[in-house]
Amino acid sequence: MDTAESTTAVKKNSKFKQSLVNFFTDLYKINQFILRFFREAFVPPFEFKEIVRQCFEVGVRSFTLISVTGFIVGVIFTKQSRPSLSEFGAQSWLPSLVSIAIMRALAPLVTALIASGKVGSSIGAELGSMRVTEQIDAMEVSGTKPFKFLVCTRVLATTLTIPILSTYTGLIAILGGFLNVSQNEGTSWSTFIQQVFEPLTFVDFVASLIKSIVFGFTIGIVGCYQGYNSTKGTEGVGKAANGAVVTAMFLVFIEEVIIVQITSWFR
Amino acid sequence: MKKTHTPTDHSNPVISIRGLKKAFEDYAVLRGIDLDLYQGENLVVLGRSGTGKSVLIKIISGLLKPDAGEITVLGHNMEQITEKELQELRVRIGFSFQNSALYDSMTVRKNLEFPLVRNRKGITRAEINTAVETVLDAVGLSQTINQMPAELSGGQRKRIGIARTLILNPEIMLYDEPTAGLDPITCIEINDLINEVQQRYNTSSIIITHDLTCAKQTGDRIAMLLDGQFQRTGTFDEVFDTDDTRVKPFFDYNFIH
Ligand SMILES: Nc1ncnc2c1ncn2[C@@H]1O[C@H](COP(=O)(O)OP(=O)(O)OP(=O)(O)O)[C@@H](O)[C@H]1O
Numbered sequence: 001m002d003t004a005e006s007t008t009a010v011k012k013n014s015k016f017k018q019s020l021v022n023f024f025t026d027l028y029k030i031n032q033f034i035l036r037f038f039r040e041a042f043v044p045p046f047e048f049k050e051i052v053r054q055c056f057e058v059g060v061r062s063f064t065l066i067s068v069t070g071f072i073v074g075v076i077f078t079k080q081s082r083p084s085l086s087e088f089g090a091q092s093w094l095p096s097l098v099s100i101a102i103m104r105a106l107a108p109l110v111t112a113l114i115a116s117g118k119v120g121s122s123i124g125a126e127l128g129s130m131r132v133t134e135q136i137d138a139m140e141v142s143g144t145k146p147f148k149f150l151v152c153t154r155v156l157a158t159t160l161t162i163p164i165l166s167t168y169t170g171l172i173a174i175l176g177g178f179l180n181v182s183q184n185e186g187t188s189w190s191t192f193i194q195q196v197f198e199p200l201t202f203v204d205f206v207a208s209l210i211k212s213i214v215f216g217f218t219i220g221i222v223g224c225y226q227g228y229n230s231t232k233g234t235e236g237v238g239k240a241a242n243g244a245v246v247t248a249m250f251l252v253f254i255e256e257v258i259i260v261q262i263t264s265w266f267r
Numbered sequence: 268m269k270k271t272h273t274p275t276d277h278s279n280p281v282i283s284i285r286g287l288k289k290a291f292e293d294y295a296v297l298r299g300i301d302l303d304l305y306q307g308e309n310l311v312v313l314g315r316s317g318t319g320k321s322v323l324i325k326i327i328s329g330l331l332k333p334d335a336g337e338i339t340v341l342g343h344n345m346e347q348i349t350e351k352e353l354q355e356l357r358v359r360i361g362f363s364f365q366n367s368a369l370y371d372s373m374t375v376r377k378n379l380e381f382p383l384v385r386n387r388k389g390i391t392r393a394e395i396n397t398a399v400e401t402v403l404d405a406v407g408l409s410q411t412i413n414q415m416p417a418e419l420s421g422g423q424r425k426r427i428g429i430a431r432t433l434i435l436n437p438e439i440m441l442y443d444e445p446t447a448g449l450d451p452i453t454c455i456e457i458n459d460l461i462n463e464v465q466q467r468y469n470t471s472s473i474i475i476t477h478d479l480t481c482a483k484q485t486g487d488r489i490a491m492l493l494d495g496q497f498q499r500t501g502t503f504d505e506v507f508d509t510d511d512t513r514v515k516p517f518f519d520y521n522f523i524h
C-alpha cells in the first residue's frame with residue numbers, strides 16, 4: 001500500500017535524522033570534554049604522583065606487545081622490500097628505505113594501534129566500571145575532583161608515554177631490520193646505522209613526534225570519554241571498552257592522513 | 268537497641284526542600300517534595316523500589332540537578348552555589364552509597380585515606396594513620412585495613428563505606444539503604460552503628476530504607492515517599508496507623524511474615 005510505504009519511509013527518514021542528531025550531540029559533548037581537560041589539567045594542584053603512576057601503567061601494559069610487534073615489523077618489512085629493490089639493483093638502499101618507512105610511518109602508527117587496543121580499552125573499561133559502580137560519584141561527593149584525578153592524569157600519561165613508546169618501537173624495528181640485513185647482505189652495524197640516519201631530516205623527527213603526541217592524546221581522551229560517560233549496567237562497561245578501541249583506531253587513521261598531508265607541505 | 272533520644276532542634280533545619288521536582292525523560296519521579304531535616308535528627312525515608320529515594324539524596328548532594336524547587340543545605344542555596352562552595356559543602360556531607368562504591372583498585376586503608384589526603388592539605392602521615400584507625404575502630408573492622416574491597420563481605424563493604432564518609436567528620440549523613448541485602452543480625456549491627464554515629468559525631472541523617480526494623484530502630488521521624496511525594500510523615504506509629512493500601516503492605520510484610 002501507498003500509505004504503508006510512506007510511513008516506513010518516514011520512519012527511516014526520522015531514524016536517519018535521529019542518528020545525525022546523535023552524531024552531532026556526541027561531537028559537541030566530546031568537544032566539551034576536551035575543553036574541560038584543558039581547563040582543569042593545567043591548574044594547580046597537579047597530580048604528579050598519579051600521572052607518573054599512569055605513565056608506568058601505559059608503558060607496562062603495552063611494552064611486551066610493542067616489543068614483539070616492532071621487531072617483527074622490522075624484520076618482515078626488510079624481507080619483503082628486498083626483492084623489489086634488487087630488481088633495480090638498488091639493494092644497498094635497503095637500510096635507508098627501512099628507516100624512512102619505519103620512522104616516518106610505521107612506528108607511530110603501529111604503536112598507536114597497539115596502544116588503542118591495550119591502553120584505550122583498559123582505560124575505557126576501568127573508568128566505565130568506576131562510573132557504573134558509582135565510584136566516580138563517590139569521589140565527587142567526597143569533595144575531590146574525579147575529572148582531574150581520573151581523566152586529566154590518564155590523558156597526560158598517554159600523551160607523554162606514547163611518543164616514548166613510539167621511539168622505542170622504531171628502534172626495535174630498526175634492530176629487526178638490521179638483523180635481517182646483516183644476515184643477508186653482511187652489512188656491519190656502523191654502516192647500517194649511518195645509512196639509517198642519512199635520509200632522515202629534522203622535519204621527519206618533528207613530524208613523527210607531533211604525530212605520536214596527537215595519537216597519545218587521542219587514545220587517552222577517547223578512552224576516558226567513553227569510560228567517564230558510560231551508561232549504567234555492566235553492559236555499559238563493555239560498550240565503553242569497545243567504543244574506546246574502535247573510535248581511537250578510527251581517529252588515529254584520520255589523523256595520520258591529515259598529518260602526512262601537512263608534513264608534505266614542509267618538505 | 269532502640270536509640271537513646273538526643274533532642275532535635277526544630278528551629279534549625281540543616282536541609283530544607285520546597286517543591287522539588289525531577290523527571291527523567293517523560294517519567295516524573297519526584298513530583299513536589301517538601302522536606303526539613305533538623306539538626307541532630309535521624310529521618311528515615313521509606314518507599315518502594317523505583318520511587319526516587321536515591322534520586323532525592325543525589326539531588327541533595329548535588330550529583331543530580333533538580334528540574335524545579337528550592338533546596339537549602341547547611342545554609343547554602345543549591346541553585347546559586349558556586350563550584351568551590353559546593354566542593355566545600357560536600358566535605359561536610361557524608362554519602363553512604365547503596366552499593367558501597369568502594370574504590371576497587373585501592374586497599375581499605377587507601378579507600379579511607381583518599382578523602383582525607385585530597386581535602387586536608389598539609390595533613391601529616393601520623394594524623395592520617397590515627398584518623399584511619401579511629402574510623403575503622405568505630406565500624407569495628409580494624410583487621411581489614413590491608414584488604415582489597417573485593418575480599419570483603421557485603422556487610423563489611425557497607426561498613427567501610429560508612430567509615431570512609433565518617434573520616435571527614437560530616438555534619439550530615441545520607442545513608443542509601445544501609446541494610447539492604449544483609450542478614451538480620453548484621454542489619455541490627457548496622458542500625459546500632461547508625462545510632463552510634465549520630466551520637467558520637469552529632470550528625471543529622473537521612474536514612475533511606477525499605478527495612479522497617481531499620482526504620483524503627485534508627486528513625487526519630489519517618490517520611491513515606493509515595494507517587495513522587497511525601498504522603499505520610501511522623502513517628503513510626505503515626506505513619507503506620509492507617510488503612511492506606513499503599514502503606515499497609517510495608518508493615519504487614521515486615522512484621523507478619
Ligand atoms: N540517571 C538516571 N537516568 C535516568 N533515569 C534514572 C536515573 N536515575 C534514576 N532514574 C530513574 O528514576 C527512578 C527512581 O530511581 P531511584 O534509584 O531513585 O529509585 P529508588 O527509590 O532508590 O529505588 P531502590 O529502592 O530500588 O533503590 C527509576 O525509575 C529510575 O529508572
Ligand SMILES: [Mg+2]
Pocket residue numbers: 320321322365443
Ligand atoms: Mg535506591
